[in-house]
Amino acid sequence: MIDIKYLLEQPDKVTENNTRRGKDIDVSFAVKHAKDRAESLEQVQELRTKANELSKTVSTASAEDRPAIIEQGKQIKNQIKDWEEKLAQAESLLSAELFKYPNILRGDVPTGTNGLQNEQVRVFGEPTKFSFTPKDHLELGEKLGIIDVERASKVSGARFVYLKGDAVLLEFALIQYALSELLKEKFIPVIPPHLISIDSMSSMGYLQHGGEEEIYHLKNDPMVLIGTSEQALGPMHLNEVLDEEQLPLRYAGFSPCYRREAGSYGKDTRGILRVHQFDKIEMFSFTTPERSDEEHELLLSIEERLMQGLGLPYRVMKLCSGDTGTPSARTYDIETWMPSQNMYRETHSTSNTTDFQTRRLNIRVRRKGKNECAHALNGTAFAIGRTLIAILENYQQEDGSIVVPKVLQQLIGKEKIG
RNA sequence: GGAGAGGUAGCCAAGCGGUUUACGGCAACAGUCUUGAAAACUGUCAGGGUUAAUAGCCCUCGCGAGUUCGAAUCUCGCCCUCUCCGCCA
Numbered sequence: 001m002i003d004i005k006y007l008l009e010q011p012d013k014v015t016e017n018n019t020r021r022g023k024d025i026d027v028s029f030a031v032k033h034a035k036d037r038a039e040s041l042e043q044v045q046e047l048r049t050k051a052n053e054l055s056k057t058v059s060t061a062s063a064e065d066r067p068a069i070i071e072q073g074k075q076i077k078n079q080i081k082d083w084e085e086k087l088a089q090a091e092s093l094l095s096a097e098l099f100k101y102p103n104i105l106r107g108d109v110p111t112g113t114n115g116l117q118n119e120q121v122r123v124f125g126e127p128t129k130f131s132f133t134p135k136d137h138l139e140l141g142e143k144l145g146i147i148d149v150e151r152a153s154k155v156s157g158a159r160f161v162y163l164k165g166d167a168v169l170l171e172f173a174l175i176q177y178a179l180s181e182l183l184k185e186k187f188i189p190v191i192p193p194h195l196i197s198i199d200s201m202s203s204m205g206y207l208q209h210g211g212e213e214e215i216y217h218l219k220n221d222p223m224v225l226i227g228t229s230e231q232a233l234g235p236m237h238l239n240e241v242l243d244e245e246q247l248p249l250r251y252a253g254f255s256p257c258y259r260r261e262a263g264s265y266g267k268d269t270r271g272i273l274r275v276h277q278f279d280k281i282e283m284f285s286f287t288t289p290e291r292s293d294e295e296h297e298l299l300l301s302i303e304e305r306l307m308q309g310l311g312l313p314y315r316v317m318k319l320c321s322g323d324t325g326t327p328s329a330r331t332y333d334i335e336t337w338m339p340s341q342n343m344y345r346e347t348h349s350t351s352n353t354t355d356f357q358t359r360r361l362n363i364r365v366r367r368k369g370k371n372e373c374a375h376a377l378n379g380t381a382f383a384i385g386r387t388l389i390a391i392l393e394n395y396q397q398e399d400g401s402i403v404v405p406k407v408l409q410q411l412i413g414k415e416k417i418g
Numbered sequence: 419g420g421a422g423a424g425g426u427a428g429c430c431a432a433g434c435g436g437u438u439u440a441c442g443g444c445a446a447c448a449g450u451c452u453u454g455a456a457a458a459c460u461g462u463c464a465g466g467g468u469u470a471a472u473a474g475c476c477c478u479c480g481c482g483a484g485u486u487c488g489a490a491u492c493u494c495g496c497c498c499u500c501u502c503c504g505c506c507a
Contacts, residue, residue, distance in 0.1 A: 038468085045468070045476045052476090055488040059436045066487090075486030117426080241465080364465095 001205075001360050002101050004034055004094070014101070020111050020321040021102050030101075033094035040087035044080060053077045099208050099403065103356040105321055106330040112320025117332075119320065124304065125313030127337050129370045132398045137389040138271035138339030143400050146418045147272060159261060159275045163388075170391065170404075171384050172278065173411035178281045178306060178381040179252065185302065187252040187283065192232035194255055195223045200235040200253070203361055213262045229253030230378045233284040239362045241371055242286060248295055249286040251380065254279070258331055271389065273345070278385035285377045288365055289355065292375035293330075296352040299379035300332050303348045306381060310405045312390050313337040315344055329354045336386070339393045347386045350379030 006143050011027045018025045032136075054073050055348035058367045061069055110119045128134075141147025146167035152160040162169065179189055201207055201224050206215065216225040227233050233253045242249065258278050268274035283302065287295045300316065307314050319331040335344035356372035358364070364371040401418035409415050 041468075041476090048476060051487075055486095056436075058487055072485045077487075239465095362466095 001095075001098055001356065002104060003355070003359065004098070006104070007031065007098075007101075008034055014104070016297065018101065020105060021324070022113055022322045023100070023102060025100055030094060030097040033090050033097055037087060037090035037094055040083050040090055043083040044087055047076055047080045047083065051080065055210055102324075102326040103329045105324065106352065108318075109324060109330050110318065110320045111322075113322040114320075115323050117320040118323055119318040121316040121318050121332065123313075123315040124308060125283060125311070125337075127313055127342075128339055128394045128397075130339070134339045134393060135400065136271060140187060140392045140396055140400060140402065141271075144402070146417070149272065156203065156276075158269075160197040160277060161272045161275055161385075166412070166414075167388060169412040170388060170408065170417075173408040174382050174384060174387060175279075175281060176411050177309070177407055181302065181306060181309075182250075182252040182281075182381060185250065185298070190229070190233065190251045190253045192226070192229050192236075192253050192255055194226055194232075194258075195221075196226055196232050196235070198222045198224055200238075201226075201231060203238065204231050204234045205360065206231060207385060208326075214260050216258050216260060225258035226255060226347050227259050228257050228280060228378075229255040229282045230284055233282070234357055234361060234376060237286065237361070237363045241364045241366050242374055243366050244288060247287050247365065247374070248291065251284045253282045253284060255282075256280075272385045272390060273305040276360070277278035278383060280383045283350075283377075283379040284379055286358075286363065286374045287377065289372060289375050292352050292354060292377060295375075295377050296330065296332075296350065299350045299377055300334075303334050303350060303379055303381070307334060307336065307348075309407045310387075310391065312394055312405075325351065327351070327353045327356045329356070334380075336390045337394065338390065339396075345386070347383060347390060348380040350377070352377045360365075 001013070007027065007030060008259070011031055015025070015027050018027075051073060054069060054076065057229055058066060058069055058073070110117065112118065135193075136287070138147060138149070144166065146163065146165045148162040148164060149160070152162050182189070198207070201215065206227070207213075215227060218224070230253065233251050236251075237249075256277055258277055261274060261276060264274060272278075285295050285299065304316065314334050314336040317333045317335060319333060324331050331349060331351040333346050334348035337343075337345040338345045353376050355375055357376050358373045363374050363376070365374045391405060392402055395405065397403065399418075401416055403418060404412060404415055
């Protein structure tokens with residue numbers, strides 16, 4: 001949620017921001033509701049002052065005066081009730097209106113309407129060249145007996161997978177590799193709950209903006225399955241005031257990610273690029289407002305370091321205004337070369353959500369004058385499934401075997417799979 | 419799942435319809451004293467809102483409704499924690 005004060009002070013800036021994101025929102029509604037709210041609030045407060053003063057006189061008043069005072073108190077009470085109703089109404093209208101507002105973009109985010117206008121920041125390596133016709137990850141994985149989607153569809157349905165044998169060893173090696181790098185940067189490893197309350201999910205803003213469809217709900221409990229560990233890491237510090245000295249506070253969350261993938265029928269149906277469940281190591285940071293951009297660059301640099309360590313070719317994209325997600329003020333994606341598709345595909349994403357999530361979560365930084373909202377950032381360390389695809393396809397040999405990236409060789413105890 | 423106890427500020431803890439602006443203690447911070455430290459003493463010591471304001475005023479005693487002129491205190495609902503029983507890795 002954006003700052004109401006900012007909206008009232010700079011309505012034009014907010015409109016401009018919405019327009020850049022392709023959202024046509026008339027700010028005058030929110031401004032009006034905000035003003036109504038302020039007026040009702042003032043009335044309620046004044047009446048309460050009166051009521052408080054009056055009720056103090058009751059106990060010392062004489063027996064004759066008392067009934068009149070009590071009668072007067074009753075009247076004020078009714079007036080308060082009326083104004084409180086108006087206040088509640090203005091507040092609910094205002095917050096419903098503000099839910100539509102995306103985060104305020106950082107100044108350096110390029111303007112654009114869709115992914116085609118994303119800005120290429122840099123490229124690492126070159127698309128892998130083969131002296132033979134490369135196979136895709138599914139064909140490779142099935143032949144090696146490490147990816148089984150056929151049986152998974154029998155057991156669970158489409159978009160599920162059994163990872164077996166060396167694929168599992170690869171996953172654990174990737175986790176180990178990522179954690180060892182993240183520990184150097186003072187990340188605290190966390191295994192969060194995979195089920196969180198609907199309230200928590202809502203507080204992270206994932207149930208708004210049509211996000212509801214993407215999430216698995218439970219039938220008998222008011223809980224949902226997380227789509228990323230970020231959803232469980234954010235609410236960890238709900239309603240807390242963080243000391244400035246403990247910032248940046250960095251978590252490395254490891255969890256499965258459950259996604260319904262509604263609306264993506266017929267898209268990326270082959271293999272394990274888009275599945276309902278995959279494991280991921282996610283970076284999540286809380287910082288002071290003035291340090292969040294620096295932190296964002298750090299998260300990106302860690303992602304790149306991890307990929308460079310694996311020797312996979314990738315490019316870094318800065319998403320344009322129209323492609324940046326609602327809670328984000330700036331997002332970088334890392335797209336990794338996928339030989340079977342002859343193109344770069346998203347494997348990592350890192351966002352500075354500034355105070356958009358922390359405002360609703362009420363997570364603040366203790367400051368001398370006034371405490372203010374902390375900033376929150378997230379970034380992918382490894383989405384295991386897609387990283388496996390990239391390794392299998394880029395490191396495949398003509399005979400269908402896979403050379404293991406150097407940094408993982410010792411961790412899985414072999415130089416070659418198959 | 420069954421039975422009981424309890425949630426008050428960073429922590430402990432009193433209050434159980436109206437001088438409570440939430441007693442008191444610990445911790446923390448600042449100061450006095452001291453060569454320095456400890457001790458002692460003095461002061462500061464929850465958030466949020468409103469505001470030019472660190473002035474006033476309003477709200478918050480787990481959360482939400484209600485009763486009352488007035489609720490931490492009474493009523494109802496919900497959440498959470500602890501103990502015992504059952505089940506269980």
